[in-house]
Amino acid sequence: MNKEIKDKKVGNRFRNKEEKNKKHKKLKIFGIVIAIILIIVIVLVALVYGFLNSKLGKLQIEQITNDLNELGISEANQDSEMSKYRNIAILGLDSRYDTYDSDYRTDCIMVASINKETNEVQLYSIYRDTYVQMELDGEVIFDKINHAYYNGVENTLKTINENLDLNITEYVMADFTAIADLVDSVGGIEIDVDSEEINYINDYIKDVSSVIGRTSSNITHTGVQHLDGIQAVSYCRIRYTSGLDYKRTERMREVLGKVVDKIKQSDLGTINNLLDTFLPKIRTNITVDEIKALIPMALNLKLKDSFGWPYTTEGVWMRGDFYGPATTLESNVKRLHEEVYGQTNYVVPEDIVEVSNKIIEETGVQ
Numbered sequence: 001m002n003k004e005i006k007d008k009k010v011g012n013r014f015r016n017k018e019e020k021n022k023k024h025k026k027l028k029i030f031g032i033v034i035a036i037i038l039i040i041v042i043v044l045v046a047l048v049y050g051f052l053n054s055k056l057g058k059l060q061i062e063q064i065t066n067d068l069n070e071l072g073i074s075e076a077n078q079d080s081e082m083s084k085y086r087n088i089a090i091l092g093l094d095s096r097y098d099t100y101d102s103d104y105r106t107d108c109i110m111v112a113s114i115n116k117e118t119n120e121v122q123l124y125s126i127y128r129d130t131y132v133q134m135e136l137d138g139e140v141i142f143d144k145i146n147h148a149y150y151n152g153v154e155n156t157l158k159t160i161n162e163n164l165d166l167n168i169t170e171y172v173m174a175d176f177t178a179i180a181d182l183v184d185s186v187g188g189i190e191i192d193v194d195s196e197e198i199n200y201i202n203d204y205i206k207d208v209s210s211v212i213g214r215t216s217s218n219i220t221h222t223g224v225q226h227l228d229g230i231q232a233v234s235y236c237r238i239r240y241t242s243g244l245d246y247k248r249t250e251r252m253r254e255v256l257g258k259v260v261d262k263i264k265q266s267d268l269g270t271i272n273n274l275l276d277t278f279l280p281k282i283r284t285n286i287t288v289d290e291i292k293a294l295i296p297m298a299l300n301l302k303l304k305d306s307f308g309w310p311y312t313t314e315g316v317w318m319r320g321d322f323y324g325p326a327t328t329l330e331s332n333v334k335r336l337h338e339e340v341y342g343q344t345n346y347v348v349p350e351d352i353v354e355v356s357n358k359i360i361e362e363t364g365v366q
Helices: 017-022 033-045 049-056 145-151 153-164 176-185 198-212 229-237 244-264 268-281 288-293 329-339 350-363
Strands: 085-093 106-115 120-126 131-136 139-144 170-174 189-193 223-227 307-309 316-318 321-323
Touching: 049 268, 049 288, 085 153, 106 145, 106 153, 131 145, 131 153, 131 350, 139 145, 139 350, 145 153, 153 170, 153 329, 153 350, 176 198, 176 229, 176 244, 176 268, 189 229, 189 244, 198 229, 223 229, 229 244, 316 350, 329 350
Parallel strands: 085 170, 120 307
Antiparallel strands: 085 106, 106 120, 131 139, 189 223, 316 321
């Protein structure tokens, strides 16, 4: 593993406690969310079984270990009231090179929690800078949670499970390149570019064009205008304006919303093209048969309000980088299990309490 890449700073992302608390419900939506939305679109639009079967066959199915202990799932969670929840990790890599190797980070980490008894779906993001315990290259360390992917997707699931006391065994993943293809597949979107954003977007357009391998024009004026895939990805990447990374999150959400609106208005031919170009870029360990089995549930899903986790967090600078420890890990894990998983008598496991105390000792944040 390239240590220089591992230690790479990702810019000024200082976010104080007031900003975090105010915006903890702002979901860190990345292009990968579209994977789930597209499954629903397929169900609603492509009712012919053969069509559905051929499209889902384009997904990149990549299995991981079936050993629950290796995925960091505690014995208690292997047979408990948590079993009625199907938790799926939704991961978006910061790679823009159409590659999924472990030199990159999961800058979008979300959990789709499906209550199998009620069909309710709770989506929540895990902030990428969240300071947690993980294992990297055989060493137990404390680091931001998006770095767990340096040892692969299994390590990411393990890190989430061990720090949040969850039972995730499934994942869906994509990268930046997929967003550009998705936007182009629906014919582009209309975005209002302001005076702050135009100062940065053209530099990103140049970079994205070079790594994707096709060109796009610069943005020459502010206001509402038509953006192609490369321009839309560049718009999503802006994070040095007012609002920093939270504003970037809003841009990602805006682009996603515009794409969904276009999908709703598209004919079958456009949707067919979209699926042909986008689905092959999705990687998951959920098999086609398992996705088909979800179809009856998908038609009756009830989406609950989304939020960001940790609920409360405070930014600190350490070792020349920004980290976002929860205030505290113990209390945020307890609240998560009480509010999302209905465990009114939930007791935080001792190992998580120990990790929480170590984070307080190291960061001074409590």
